[in-house]
Amino acid sequence: MKLSNPFVPDFKIIGILCYCRETYASQMADELSAYFAQSAISGYSKFSKHAGFACYYFHQSQALRTISKQVLFSELMFARQLVFLVAHPVHLHEDDRVSSVLSVIPESEQALQTCVVEVPDTEAGKHLSKFSRKFAVPLRQAMRGKELLYRRKFNKPITGLCWHILLTSSDKAHIGLSLPQNRSNHENGIHRLKMPHDAPSRSTLKLEEAIYAFIPKAEQSELFREGYRAVDLGACPGGWSYQLVKRGVQVEAVDNGKMQNELMATGLVEYYAVDGFKHRPVYGPVQWLVCDMIEQPQRVTELMLDWLVRGDAKHAIFNLKLPMQDRFATVTQCIRQLEQELKQANIAFSLQAKHLYHNRDEVTVCILRQSDL
Ligand SMILES: C[S@@+](CC[C@H](N)C(=O)[O-])C[C@H]1O[C@@H](n2cnc3c(N)ncnc32)[C@H](O)[C@@H]1O
Numbered sequence: 001m002k003l004s005n006p007f008v009p010d011f012k013i014i015g016i017l018c019y020c021r022e023t024y025a026s027q028m029a030d031e032l033s034a035y036f037a038q039s040a041i042s043g044y045s046k047f048s049k050h051a052g053f054a055c056y057y058f059h060q061s062q063a064l065r066t067i068s069k070q071v072l073f074s075e076l077m078f079a080r081q082l083v084f085l086v087a088h089p090v091h092l093h094e095d096d097r098v099s100s101v102l103s104v105i106p107e108s109e110q111a112l113q114t115c116v117v118e119v120p121d122t123e124a125g126k127h128l129s130k131f132s133r134k135f136a137v138p139l140r141q142a143m144r145g146k147e148l149l150y151r152r153k154f155n156k157p158i159t160g161l162c163w164h165i166l167l168t169s170s171d172k173a174h175i176g177l178s179l180p181q182n183r184s185n186h187e188n189g190i191h192r193l194k195m196p197h198d199a200p201s202r203s204t205l206k207l208e209e210a211i212y213a214f215i216p217k218a219e220q221s222e223l224f225r226e227g228y229r230a231v232d233l234g235a236c237p238g239g240w241s242y243q244l245v246k247r248g249v250q251v252e253a254v255d256n257g258k259m260q261n262e263l264m265a266t267g268l269v270e271y272y273a274v275d276g277f278k279h280r281p282v283y284g285p286v287q288w289l290v291c292d293m294i295e296q297p298q299r300v301t302e303l304m305l306d307w308l309v310r311g312d313a314k315h316a317i318f319n320l321k322l323p324m325q326d327r328f329a330t331v332t333q334c335i336r337q338l339e340q341e342l343k344q345a346n347i348a349f350s351l352q353a354k355h356l357y358h359n360r361d362e363v364t365v366c367i368l369r370q371s372d373l
Pocket residue numbers: 200201202203204233234235236237238239240241254255256257274275276277292293294295
């Protein structure tokens with residue numbers, strides 16, 4: 001993918017803010033600590049239980065131009081959004097909240113594209129969402145007045161730098177900014193998808209979101225197309241197969257349950273009532289292996305490696321179920337094993353893992369094979 005080179009202001013950044021699922025703030029904090037433990041940047045993670053976000057504060061502030069290249073949204077598994085913080089949580093004075101925000105926003109040679117006022121994806125956040133929408137209007141106006149923002153056509157997608165004001169109450173906000181190509185472009189970092197009326201299950205949205213999240217738009221029709229074959233392990237009632245069939249891919253659906261009749265009637269799905277751990281591709285290597293079996297993550301990891309290393313599948317998208325305990329440690333261990341064993345097998349690949357919006361207690365992994373070394 002060709003990356004453009006946007007203007008990045010010379011701001012001092014005091015930390016990182018990542019939005020995540022409500023109950024995953026502690027995992028988000030663990031992940032941030034582990035991420036920075038591998039770098040020379042010292043600091044500490046901070047979170048509240050069920051807050052829907054976590055922060056990592058640096059001991060010494062960092063230059064945005066440098067830190068924005070060192071911290072990558074795509075590498076943070078539990079992060080729905082990545083914001084570079086310019087100030088510690090700000091108290092918003094009841095009689096002039098706008099000025100409270102403006103007081104911490106640094107001056108820049110160039111205006112930013114826009115400012116979004118967001119709330120955590122939590123019960124408390126829901127109660128604040130009406131207030132956040134109302135507050136955004138005078139705030140943006142004031143920011144434009146001070147030339148902190150340039151004028152954007154109504155509803156034009158956000159492609160440039162963006163201020164984020166994350167409200168945790170009507171009088172407290174975290175303030176920072178996000179950069180194009182290093183963030184989610186969705187409001188609150190949530191990619192809401194419409195449930196297709198004829199899909200066999202809501203699980204279909206997990207694979208749909210995964211395809212959008214992991215595969216650049218320009219490559220989606222190249223990687224999923226007519227004539228390609230896939231194996232879907234743990235397929236019933238067919239939500240994931242539905243996404244493949246929709247893209248013209250022929251599917252071997254493996255499960256003991258029942259597949260949706262309409263999906264079977266497309267003629268693109270063959271059903272195999274066998275154990276997903278024993279099935280092998282019926283017509284030789286396939287383009288895609290997808291797997292949504294609810295199983296121990298270590299077992300699924302071994303199975304995916306077996307298929308990929310043997311060359312039975314070129315690419316894979318699968319879920320790793322998160323255990324009750326040691327979630328971050330367990331999934332990190334699985335990902336490390338995948339990376340190590342694929343490297344040992346001389347397979348050139350990219351691996352991405354995300355706790356997607358449509359996931360619950362699972363992480364989706366996408367392994368795309370480049371050419372063999
Ligand atoms: C979460 S559901 C899959 C939903 C499906 N992806 C969809 O979109 O409709 C998990 C499925 O895995 C199947 N499963 C679990 N263990 C399996 C195994 N060892 N072999 C085959 N299927 C298995 C279950 O029968 C169940 O239908």
